[in-house]
Amino acid sequence: MSFLAPIAFFFAATLPVVVVFYLLKRKRVVRLVPSTVLWQKFLAENQASAPFQKLRRNWLLLLQLLLMALIVLALARPYFSGKTNEAALQVVVLDASASMQSTDVSPSRFDRARSEVLAMVDGLHGGNQQMLVLVAGAAAEVRQSATSEKSALRRAIQAAEVTDSTTRLTEALRVAETLTRDKPGSEIHLFSDGAGVDLSEFENKDLRLVYHPVGVRSKNLGVVSLDVKANPEDPARRAVFASVVNTSGESFDTTLELLFDGQVVESKAITVGPTNSTPVVFSAAQARKGIFTVRLGLTDDLAADNQASVPSALPEPIRVILVTRGNRFLERAVAASGPNVEVSTTTDLAEPLPKADVFVLDDVVPGVWPTGNVLAIHTGNTNWFPAGMGQMEAPQVVDWKNTHPLLRFVSLDNVQIASSLAVKTPTWAVSLVDSPSAPLVLAGDFGRQRVVWIGFDTLQSTWPLRVSFPIFIANAMEWLNPVTAKTELFQIHAGEAFRMPLGEGLAQIKEATVVSPGNRTRTIPLGTEAREFVFGETPRQGVYQVRFGTNTLDFCANLLDARESNLTPQRALSLGRRGSISGTKSQVANLEYWRAFALAGLAILMLEWWWFHRRTA
Amino acid sequence: MNALLPPELLRRLEQLQLLAARRAKSSLKGERRSRARGLSVEFADHRNYVLGDDLRYLDWNLFGRLDRLFLKLYEEERELPLRIFLDCSESMNFGSPSKFDFARRVAASVGYVALCGFDRVSIQCFPQPPATLPQAEVVARGALRSVRGKTSSMTFFNALSQLSAGGAADFNESLRRGAMEAKQTGAALVLSDFLDPAGYEAGLTALIGRGFQVTAIQILAPEEVDPTTFGDLRLIDSESGAETEVTFGKYRMAAYRQTVANYLERLREYCTGRGIRFATVTSNTDLGDLLLKQLRAAEVWV
Numbered sequence: 001m002s003f004l005a006p007i008a009f010f011f012a013a014t015l016p017v018v019v020v021f022y023l024l025k026r027k028r029v030v031r032l033v034p035s036t037v038l039w040q041k042f043l044a045e046n047q048a049s050a051p052f053q054k055l056r057r058n059w060l061l062l063l064q065l066l067l068m069a070l071i072v073l074a075l076a077r078p079y080f081s082g083k084t085n086e087a088a089l090q091v092v093v094l095d096a097s098a099s100m101q102s103t104d105v106s107p108s109r110f111d112r113a114r115s116e117v118l119a120m121v122d123g124l125h126g127g128n129q130q131m132l133v134l135v136a137g138a139a140a141e142v143r144q145s146a147t148s149e150k151s152a153l154r155r156a157i158q159a160a161e162v163t164d165s166t167t168r169l170t171e172a173l174r175v176a177e178t179l180t181r182d183k184p185g186s187e188i189h190l191f192s193d194g195a196g197v198d199l200s201e202f203e204n205k206d207l208r209l210v211y212h213p214v215g216v217r218s219k220n221l222g223v224v225s226l227d228v229k230a231n232p233e234d235p236a237r238r239a240v241f242a243s244v245v246n247t248s249g250e251s252f253d254t255t256l257e258l259l260f261d262g263q264v265v266e267s268k269a270i271t272v273g274p275t276n277s278t279p280v281v282f283s284a285a286q287a288r289k290g291i292f293t294v295r296l297g298l299t300d301d302l303a304a305d306n307q308a309s310v311p312s313a314l315p316e317p318i319r320v321i322l323v324t325r326g327n328r329f330l331e332r333a334v335a336a337s338g339p340n341v342e343v344s345t346t347t348d349l350a351e352p353l354p355k356a357d358v359f360v361l362d363d364v365v366p367g368v369w370p371t372g373n374v375l376a377i378h379t380g381n382t383n384w385f386p387a388g389m390g391q392m393e394a395p396q397v398v399d400w401k402n403t404h405p406l407l408r409f410v411s412l413d414n415v416q417i418a419s420s421l422a423v424k425t426p427t428w429a430v431s432l433v434d435s436p437s438a439p440l441v442l443a444g445d446f447g448r449q450r451v452v453w454i455g456f457d458t459l460q461s462t463w464p465l466r467v468s469f470p471i472f473i474a475n476a477m478e479w480l481n482p483v484t485a486k487t488e489l490f491q492i493h494a495g496e497a498f499r500m501p502l503g504e505g506l507a508q509i510k511e512a513t514v515v516s517p518g519n520r521t522r523t524i525p526l527g528t529e530a531r532e533f534v535f536g537e538t539p540r541q542g543v544y545q546v547r548f549g550t551n552t553l554d555f556c557a558n559l560l561d562a563r564e565s566n567l568t569p570q571r572a573l574s575l576g577r578r579g580s581i582s583g584t585k586s587q588v589a590n591l592e593y594w595r596a597f598a599l600a601g602l603a604i605l606m607l608e609w610w611w612f613h614r615r616t617a
Numbered sequence: 618m619n620a621l622l623p624p625e626l627l628r629r630l631e632q633l634q635l636l637a638a639r640r641a642k643s644s645l646k647g648e649r650r651s652r653a654r655g656l657s658v659e660f661a662d663h664r665n666y667v668l669g670d671d672l673r674y675l676d677w678n679l680f681g682r683l684d685r686l687f688l689k690l691y692e693e694e695r696e697l698p699l700r701i702f703l704d705c706s707e708s709m710n711f712g713s714p715s716k717f718d719f720a721r722r723v724a725a726s727v728g729y730v731a732l733c734g735f736d737r738v739s740i741q742c743f744p745q746p747p748a749t750l751p752q753a754e755v756v757a758r759g760a761l762r763s764v765r766g767k768t769s770s771m772t773f774f775n776a777l778s779q780l781s782a783g784g785a786a787d788f789n790e791s792l793r794r795g796a797m798e799a800k801q802t803g804a805a806l807v808l809s810d811f812l813d814p815a816g817y818e819a820g821l822t823a824l825i826g827r828g829f830q831v832t833a834i835q836i837l838a839p840e841e842v843d844p845t846t847f848g849d850l851r852l853i854d855s856e857s858g859a860e861t862e863v864t865f866g867k868y869r870m871a872a873y874r875q876t877v878a879n880y881l882e883r884l885r886e887y888c889t890g891r892g893i894r895f896a897t898v899t900s901n902t903d904l905g906d907l908l909l910k911q912l913r914a915a916e917v918w919v
Binding site: 005028029030031032033034035036038039040041042043045046055614 | 621810851855
């Protein structure tokens with residue numbers, strides 16, 4: 001045991017004072033008695049059995065000495081230096097993702113974690129020990145810079161709020177890792193349920209991470225995907241695709257409701273088996289632009305994933321201009337790509353550009369580059385590829401991203417290519433199909449233009465003969481359709497920023513008002529030169545309403561994350577393929593003891609008071 | 618009749634008789650058997666006739682049978698002198714009713730029993746009276762030196778009620794002097810609180826040694842047994858003026874009672890070890906209870 005304020009031992013000088021008080025004569029009441037013989041015998045007898053009686057006689061003195069000693073000890077602020085809390089800098093990372101809202105521990109995982117952090121704050125023994133609080137919600141946020149001031153830490157932790165966003169601990173841990181690097185006595189304390197945590201980035205780093213797991217079970221049913229499409233069987237209706245996942249070990253019977261602008265349209269009874277997922281398809285007529293919402297009719301541990309919304313615009317015809325020197329495969333694929341596709345074919349583009357939603361450039365360099373969305377086949381704009389273009393012969397398809405919407409249901413097995421343009425993947429695009437040396441298919445947003453680039457001439461490959469080709473073209477038409485792009489714009493993950501390009505008509509608007517799901521209103525001023533509206537405060541899932549003057553538009557923030565819906569608490573976090581960090585259950589002890597001594601002193605004082613009154617009563 | 622004893626108690630006392638453990642040694646005639654041979658109805662012994670003996674006491678039947686002359690001897694009946702040592706010190710003034718009053722009433726009762734039995738009663742008050750004692754009390758004390766006969770009981774009671782208590786007792790010295798002064802030994806009754814700083818052993822031993830048949834009655838005030846004042850006290854002895862500082866609370870009550878019990882037990886052991894009949898009472902005890910139960914149980918009288 002050591003003392004934080006050993007100078008307080010000077011107060012021990014008060015101990016002899018107590019003794020002096022006892023040396024002073026007491027004021028006594030004088031009584032005349034017949035004889036003092038019995039009293040003298042009484043005193044003699046009670047003093048006779050020496051040590052114990054003497055102690056008994058001085059009980060009050062002993063009590064007071066004890067009291068003083070306890071007070072002095074409390075003033076000296078004793079503490080035991082425990083191994084766990086020796087760290088000079090403790091970086092606390094508090095997971096504020098949606099899964100932390102789970103109520104499997106009362107009141108919620110986040111509140112439990114927060115109280116554990118508060119207990120850890122209490123355990124700080126001041127002085128040289130500092131703590132830093134990072135809250136990892138939609139973004140990593142340093143809530144409190146390194147300090148030893150407990151009240152500031154407590155305030156910061158109390159103010160932290162859980163969000164509906166997915167787990168983004170990597171960013172927070174990267175910050176924490178930077179803060180603790182080259183500081184020998186520092187530790188990172190992660191308070192999380194481990195749901196959706198990926199630490200593979202830190203595999204080779206010396207991460208001094210202490211993991212404090214929370215949560216006990218995973219009883220959850222969640223909507224993990226939601227999409228609205230034109231109904232392939234009936235173009236007049238819309239098809240709403242949802243998928244519901246059950247992450248618990250038991251089967252659930254419930255209903256899934258479809259709502260359109262808050263009105264229930266349809267309800268379906270669903271049964272989801274243990275650790276299974278169920279796709280649900282609704283077919284609904286849509287007369288106006290609005291928002292489809294699906295809602296699960298049960299109460300489980302996590303409420304945030306029980307509903308999801310998606311905005312849906314009315315289907316509009318897609319006008320496609322196909323610039324080609326003749327490619328029947330492509331023409332037929334584009335024409336068949338959707339019920340509302342209107343194709344016009346030309347051999348070149350010239351001023352003025354015809355109005356169109358999508359331009360398809362098939363192995364031609366147009367006289368005028370289109371400004372709309374482009375599917376470019378074996379052609380390239382030098383603006384797109386600043387590093388220039390080369391040529392490669394017989395590239396092999398080695399990999400493709402089948403998770404991208406463009407390559408949904410597309411398999412590129414058995415596709416042979418004679419030759420292809422060789423480019424370096426530019427920053428605006430992602431490579432969808434790879435050859436060993438260069439990308440073969442790229443997709444991305446070039447400014448406000450969506451571009452899909454195929455590096456090879458499809459007629460110089462076997463692709464048009466494969467069934468994947470028309471599917472890819474259909475996907476591309478869908479992806480390049482500005483309406484789809486807009487729909488995607490208005491559907492974000494909770495915690496992500498909402499971005500919207502500001503068109504000409506909105507240039508005069510000075511400010512925008514956002515109404516969040518909790519009816520919280522925020523007014524955001526817009527600069528006159530602003531070309532994009534960005535709103536980042538989307539911690540809650542639900543429908544947000546943006547007002548630009550008289551215009552109103554809605555966007556939806558959803559959780560829609562299967563990893564986040566899986567509430568199974570992780571007892572250990574895997575660190576890449578080899579390492580793992582097991583959860584610690586050790587309670588952080590309150591290492592300072594002056595409170596205990598002060599309490600004991602108070603108890604002694606009360607005991608003495610009681611004693612005094614008993615003997616004089 | 619008198620303030621000391623109620624009449625019905627007197628009537629009951631008249632039926633009692635003091636028990637004498639030994640034969641009376643008094644020289645005066647009385648109703649007690651004695652070692653002295655003389656004239657009475659109680660046959661005691663025979664002895665050989667010598668010239669000059671009264672022929673009226675010859676046992677003629679024995680002469681007829683044995684043809685020898687024997688003289689019949691009879692027991693002489695003598696009185697039993699009762700000496701009452703009454704503690705008149707200052708400490709006896711305490712208690713409610715005061716210990717002295719209680720002691721006087723006990724003295725009156727025992728004295729009355731003795732007077733009814735034709736025994737001589739003398740009350741010796743100790744300590745020695747101070748010079749400032751009122752004349753009436755000096756006379757009363759003198760009158761109590763020797764009282765005999767039931768007819769004297771009224772004067773006896775009056776003299777007793779004249780007494781007052783005061784001064785520091787000298788228990789041992791007073792008893793020793795009383796034992797020395799007594800011409801004839803007999804029964805002795807000591808009425809005191811036995812709380813003399815010098816102890817009580819020497820006085821009682823002196824009485825025993827002189828041949829008295831001693832009865833000791835200890836009279837304590839109720840608050841001496843169960844104190845009612847607590848706190849930080851400076852106690853002043855009413856007789857010696859000695860001061861004792863004591864801190865007393867209810868939590869020490871049991872210890873104090875134990876002290877008193879120990880003290881009484883020692884006194885009782887001392888007394889029973891020497892054939893002294895002993896009783897201890899508090900001054901608020903019912904007098905009848907003491908006289909008719911405790912003293913009878915202690916075989917002071919029947």
